Each structure stands twice: as structure tokens, then as C-alpha cells.
Amino acid sequence: MSRSAHPAGPRHADVLPEGHYTAPPADLNALDAKVWARTVRRTEDGGVSVGGIEVARLAEEFGTPAYFLDEADFRARCAAWRDAFGPDADVFYAGKAFLSRAVVRWLHEEGLNLDVCSGGELTTALSAGMPADRIAFHGNNKSEAEITRAVEAGVGRIVLDSFQEIVRVAHIAESLGRVQRVQIRVTVGVEAHTHEFIATAHEDQKFGIALAGGQAAEAVRRALKLDGIELIGIHSHIGSQIFDMAGFEVAARRVVGLLAEIRDEHGVELPEIDLGGGLGIAYTSDDDPREPHEIAKALGEIVTRECEAAALRTPRISVEPGRAIVGPTAFTLYTVGTVKPLEGLRTYVSVDGGMSDNIRTALYDAEYTVALVSRRSDAEPALVRVVGKHCESGDIVVKDAFLPADVAPGDLIAVPATGAYCRSMASNYNHALRPPVVAVRDGEARVIVRRETEEDLLRLDVG
Ligand SMILES: Cc1ncc(COP(=O)(O)O)c(C=O)c1O
Numbered sequence: 001m002s003r004s005a006h007p008a009g010p011r012h013a014d015v016l017p018e019g020h021y022t023a024p025p026a027d028l029n030a031l032d033a034k035v036w037a038r039t040v041r042r043t044e045d046g047g048v049s050v051g052g053i054e055v056a057r058l059a060e061e062f063g064t065p066a067y068f069l070d071e072a073d074f075r076a077r078c079a080a081w082r083d084a085f086g087p088d089a090d091v092f093y094a095g096k097a098f099l100s101r102a103v104v105r106w107l108h109e110e111g112l113n114l115d116v117c118s119g120g121e122l123t124t125a126l127s128a129g130m131p132a133d134r135i136a137f138h139g140n141n142k143s144e145a146e147i148t149r150a151v152e153a154g155v156g157r158i159v160l161d162s163f164q165e166i167v168r169v170a171h172i173a174e175s176l177g178r179v180q181r182v183q184i185r186v187t188v189g190v191e192a193h194t195h196e197f198i199a200t201a202h203e204d205q206k207f208g209i210a211l212a213g214g215q216a217a218e219a220v221r222r223a224l225k226l227d228g229i230e231l232i233g234i235h236s237h238i239g240s241q242i243f244d245m246a247g248f249e250v251a252a253r254r255v256v257g258l259l260a261e262i263r264d265e266h267g268v269e270l271p272e273i274d275l276g277g278g279l280g281i282a283y284t285s286d287d288d289p290r291e292p293h294e295i296a297k298a299l300g301e302i303v304t305r306e307c308e309a310a311a312l313r314t315p316r317i318s319v320e321p322g323r324a325i326v327g328p329t330a331f332t333l334y335t336v337g338t339v340k341p342l343e344g345l346r347t348y349v350s351v352d353g354g355m356s357d358n359i360r361t362a363l364y365d366a367e368y369t370v371a372l373v374s375r376r377s378d379a380e381p382a383l384v385r386v387v388g389k390h391c392e393s394g395d396i397v398v399k400d401a402f403l404p405a406d407v408a409p410g411d412l413i414a415v416p417a418t419g420a421y422c423r424s425m426a427s428n429y430n431h432a433l434r435p436p437v438v439a440v441r442d443g444e445a446r447v448i449v450r451r452e453t454e455e456d457l458l459r460l461d462v463g
């Protein structure tokens with residue numbers, strides 16, 4: 001992932017260490033619209049606002065660290081995906097990226113469906129009023145209790161991930177007197193160009209049933225024989241944070257190939273295919289994400305073409321974007337606690353959060369950028385590493401970035417593009433209190449997930 005390049009001489013460094021950084025941006029006060037949520041602006045007095053509210057005011061009211069989510073941006077992204085795919089396709093927001101009851105209500109209002117992958121996500125979705133038939137239930141090891149709950153609730157589909165699960169779901173549904181609509185998740189054998197831990201369609205990983213060796217065809221054979229389930233389609237998800245459409249195109253072609261095999265063997269044309277999520281977003285100015293309409297067009301064309309070639313009716317397509325909807329809509333706001341310049345290396349800027357609110361840098365060597373948001377500064381750029389307050393040298397939020405060299409304790413700094421897989425993967429490491437998520441829209445801010453308290457921590461401790 002590293003794209004090291006020699007930056008144009010920040011201060012206190014003649015020889016710079018290896019890293020992700022490129023040259024410092026021409027203007028450290030500028031906020032690149034690619035990585036910041038839609039309504040984020042530099043204000044006239046030098047601060048930054050979101051949804052029309054100064055972040056300094058937000059920090060005063062809600063404290064730091066905190067995630068601020070631009071609701072207008074979230075809704076606009078939902079609408080863009082919904083409109084790009086149109087009425088003949090379905091968009092399922094992947095709740096694992098970030099889920100709360102407010103988010104479920106926005107999704108419902110914007111006409112999106114929801115992909116959940118645990119009993120907890122299912123409960124959140126149902127409790128916020130998402131109709132069960134608009135929910136897809138995923139996971140490679142769903143418990144019997146979770147499956148029972150999903151079937152009883154009447155979820156629109158369960159995505160089956162193994163031979164055991166085909167039988168398990170069929171038996172549970174049958175015992176409840178139901179016929180559950182299911183898809184089978186297949187691994188298409190594509191090497192997605194992303195971090196190893198978030199690629200999911202090559203052979204040697206835990207998800208899905210391989211197309212290779214006729215395993216997926218065998219899974220279909222078994223599913224079609226069972227009474228408690230109705231096989232409605234085939235599912236593929238090749239990985240996450242992907243920019244290149246080639247992997248999706250190969251996946252679409254192979255999934256349609258399986259539909260043709262199923263038609264030839266069983267005389268059945270399955271009506272749906274799901275091509276998963278995984279579309280990348282801009283974490284830094286170097287990333288160039290695809291727009292939903294480009295993705296819809298590319299996928300629609302390839303599926304139509306392959307179906308025509310195989311004389312199949314074109315199935316209804318669904319997709320499951322998570323990161324691409326919520327990722328860019330939020331930033332994490334931190335207060336700087338200490339600043340430690342290491343001569344000849346870089347400046348370590350310690351903030352009041354860290355790997356407990358953003359594990360992605362430690363886990364995937366993810367790249368982020370950072371900006372000073374409580375004031376404007378014309379100081380020269382300094383190469384910084386933004387680190388947290390945890391007892392771990394890998395507790396890094398932003399590995400290599402530039403901040404004005406006068407960054408000081410008490411300053412507010414913000415890391416953009418933290419809407420996805422940050423709060424949802426947050427932990428209580430070192431008994432950190434997980435930060436709140438505050439939705440901001442049209443001059444109003446409201447907490448949608450509150451900050452944890454020490455009472456929350458003690459409540460779980462029964463010793
Ligand atoms: C089955 C499935 N669908 C959708 C997603 C959402 O992925 P992303 O947030 O990258 O769009 C994931 C996560 O990678 C997934 O496992």
C-alpha cells in the first residue's frame with residue numbers, strides 16, 4: 001500500500017524516512033472536497049464548519065474525540081446509488097460499515113435496503129423500523145438462534161455461505177413452517193487488488209463456496225432439493241476498498257456462467273444476482289473513486305451482455321455498498337495533547353483517541369490525511385505522525401501527513417473519511433470510552449450514538 005516518494009523538504013528533516021507521504025499540499029489550509037464530507041468548509045475566521053456549524057463549537061458541545069457525520073451527504077450518497085441503479089435493481093447498504101437506528105431510518109426514507117451480518121445488526125435494523133423483507137442476512141457462521149430470529153422476522157433473503165448452512169437454514173425454516181428466500185455466496189476466484197485482509201474472492205479464505213471444482217454447482221443442487229428454502233440467486237463479494245472495475249466484471253461474468261449451468265442442468269433460471277459491495281473511496285487526494293452511475297452502467301452492461309450470450313433472462317441485480325455510502329460522510333475530531341518533534345524523523349502529534357476509534361491504520365496500514373481545523377495557520381509544513389493515547393507503538397491514526405509546524409496542544413485536528421469501519425470497529429482497549437457519533441445537518445447537530453461513560457464500562461464488570 002505504501003507509495004513512498006520524497007516530499008519537498010518539510011522542516012527539521014534532511015533525510016526523510018520511508019512512508020506513504022507524497023509532497024506536502026501547496027496549501028495546508030485547503031480542504032480537498034474529495035476526502036471531506038460535502039458540507040465541510042473553511043470559514044472566514046480560519047476555522048472549519050460542517051453542516052453550517054463551526055467545529056470548535058461542536059467540540060465544545062460534544063467533546064473530543066467524536067465522529068461528526070454530515071447527514072445531507074449521507075442522504076445524497078444514498079440517493080445517488082438508488083438513482084444510478086434504478087427501479088430494476090436493489091441497493092443494500094452494508095450495515096457493518098456503520099449502523100445506528102438513525103442511519104436505518106435515513107436508509108428507509110431514502111429507499112435503500114439493508115445488509116446485516118449479525119443478530120445485533122438485525123435487532124438494530126428491526127427496532128428502527130426497517131421492513132424485514134428489505135433486509136439481507138449475511139455471515140459465514142450465523143448461529144441457529146440468529147437464523148431462527150431472521151426467519152421468524154421474515155427477512156427478504158439469507159445469504160448462505162457453506163454446505164452446512166444450506167441444510168441448517170432449510171431445517172430451521174421448515175421447522176417454523178416457512179420457506180426462506182436464499183442466495184448462495186460463491187467465491188469466483190478473483191484476486192481483488194486490495195489489502196489481503198479485505199479481499200474475499202480468492203480461494204484461500206473463509207467466505208463463500210468456490211465455483212472451482214464444481215462446488216458451487218453442487219451447493220445449488222443440494223439447495224434446490226430442500227423444502228424449507230427457495231433459491232432466488234447467486235451472491236458474490238470480491239473484497240473491499242477496490243477501485244478497479246475489472247474484478248467486478250470477471251465476477252459478474254462467472255456468476256452469469258453459473259446461472260447458465262444451473263439453467264442447463266435444472267431447467268431453472270434464477271431471478272437474482274448480487275455483486276456485493278467493495279467500491280473504494282478517497283482516503284487521500286491520491287485516490288480516485290468511481291461514481292455510482294459508472295458502477296451501475298459497467299455492471300449492467302456486463303450482466304446484460306453475458307446473459308444475452310448465454311440466452312438467459314437478465315436477472316435483477318443487487319449491490320451492497322457500505323464504505324462508499326458512509327465512509328466519506330464523517331470525520332473524527334481530536335484534540336491535540338502533546339507534540340513531540342523527533343529531529344531528522346518526524347513530529348509525533350498525540351491525540352485524545354487512537355486505535356480504539358480507528359483500528360484501520362494498525363490493521364490494514366490504511367492511509368488517512370489530517371487537517372488543523374480550529375484555526376488557520378501559515379506555518380511551514382511539518383511531517384507528522386498522528387498517534388493515539390494507547391499503550392501500543394502501533395497506535396497510529398495517520399501514519400504520514402503534513403500539519404502546520406506550529407501545531408500545538410489544544411488545537412483541534414480532524415481526520416476525514418472515517419465514516420466507515422471506524423465507529424463500527426471501535427474498541428474499549430485500555431478502557432477507552434467509545435466516542436459519540438453526532439449527525440450534523442442544516443445548522444443542527446444531534447447525537448445519534450452517545451459517548452460511552454465509565455458507568456457503561458462498570459455495568460459490564462460483574463466481579
Ligand atoms: C458480503 C458483503 N457485502 C458488502 C460489504 C460491504 O463492503 P464495502 O463497505 O467495502 O462496500 C462487505 C464487506 O466487505 C461484505 O462482506
Ligand SMILES: N[C@@H](CCCC[NH3+])C(=O)O
Pocket residue numbers: 096198240241360364420421
Ligand atoms: N473492515 C474493513 C473492510 C471489511 C469489510 C467487511 N467485509 C475495512 O475497514 O476496510
